[in-house]
Amino acid sequence: MFALYKKEVKSYFLSPFAYVVSALFLMVFSLFFINGISTMNSNVLKFSFSNIFYNNFFYFIFMIPLLTMRTFAEERKSHTETLWLSAPISLAKVVLAKYFAVVTVYLMMLLLTLFFPLVAYWHGSVVLTTMLCGYLGFFLWGMVCIAVGVMISALTDNPIIAAVLGEGAMILIIFLDNFTKSALIQSMPPVARVFEWFSTQRRFGVFSQGLFSLADLVFFLSLSAVVLSWTIIIIEKRRWSRG
């Protein structure tokens, strides 16, 4: 499993792909950072990272399908999946290895953004709890999105389609809250409640306020786990019906 994980992480850096995506991500992040500082009100001498995270996520979430689109679709297209299908490794391990490889790349990008709190610390002070919880929330939210992206990649043999479908799914994830708040859904309380179960923005909000909520941590992790198990089922199912 480790061999596959290592290969997957490496493959991101063998092409300029990971560099381009991280560069774009960092650019967006720094723009928000600068913007956040320049619009700071003189009587509110507080500057919150959660704001940056919030805004960033709206952009970053659309980069996640770009990271995940190739995971399974590409292998199916180039017929390389026979390599791990015929190797003594279980499908669950394959899915996990690929998933954690994307998570690792994502984590690397997040670590790069630590530059900004460092700069902020240099010239002022940083509320450590808010920042750490903000990072944790951002990371957990990303994990769910990556799991969804990986699952969508397993559905098709075309990475472009995987990316497009992934973007759709990301929109759904991020706007589920706003959608739930609409009058139509609110008029049907049972439906609204079901939607609320899956709302992620609210849970991220908890983290971004500098609070650590075990329930929300479990929510993010278990949601990722469920989506990954669907991925396993999807691949298994496809093996049965493959032509």
Add this chain to the structure above:
Amino acid sequence: MVEIKNLTKYYGSHPAVLDISFTVADHEVLGFLGPNGAGKSTTMNMITGCLPSTSGTVLVDGYDITKNPMEVKRRIGYLPELPPVYPEMRVRDYLNFAAGLKQVPRRERKKQVEDAMERLRITDVQKRLIGNLSKGYRQRVGFAQALLGSPKFLILDEPTVGLDPTQVIEVRHLIQDLARDHTIIFSTHILAEVTAVCERVVIINKGQIRAVDTIANIEASVQGSLKLRLKVEGEITKVTETIRNTAGVQEIDEVEYDSVGVNSFTVKVESDDVRKPLMAALLAADCMVLEITTEKPSLEEAFVKLTSPTRKQTRDEVFEELGKKLEAEREAEETEKSAAESEAPEPESAPEAEPGAPEKPLPGKKKHKGGKR
């Protein structure tokens, strides 16, 4: 030992492999023969566990692929039809990765990878990107991957496709070399390959087994149709007539244009004794026999016989059938018409489609078949 038991695979309602069973003994090289789309790759995918079977199972060394896939996969090295290589990786890195995937212990990894590269002669390209390699090299990298983890069984799906003739011979030697300590099942539709390296063959067509036997036995089973090949100088119709009228000649299988006035005839005869009267008759008819050879039924013939359900129709037969059909259609049409407008004086003439397509002696198409009707 690999035991394949009643293996069946349906894609939807279409059976790709239908109830096939055979066993492969240890240290055997088994050729898996069949035309394209016969179900070779599907079977191999099922043996290696890449594809689940609809019913039936595969036992490898007593381990069931459905119940104990890990043990089975540990014992099998698989080279699929398209080598599963990542174009963005370097050859050596790729093989290291494959070794890791096959759970080769870390300290043995280096040696195994180097051995495999040595065997496939890819040591000199180890630092190159797989995407930049030619198809032949890519195939060899895929082959090297199958050898990692020193599996007892090697399953090779068309290992020589896309290789140049020297490489094909190299691969054949490699298979013979590997047969010393591996059991090999390899599929192909190139018959020369099978004759060169296998003891036993399985012939499969449309998902069903046609024969499982040694090459010698299969060849012997189609014996009985002795064929003579004659190169005769003379007018084609006269020669054909003379050959047909000789006693002991069953039929003329094929007539092939050779050069001006010279044609090669493949003649099915009852026994070797027909040679003499045939020669005499031809000479008497003032035709020069330039060459005469006996054609032995080969594996090739057995293959054709076993994989084509009905006798091949010759072109004349096809035309004849077509002509008859058209004629029947026209007749039906005419009777209909005459029944409908019996008072109409002008009968429809001018047939648009002539019975039996006109055979023009095209310069590019010299090969034509003639059958005795």
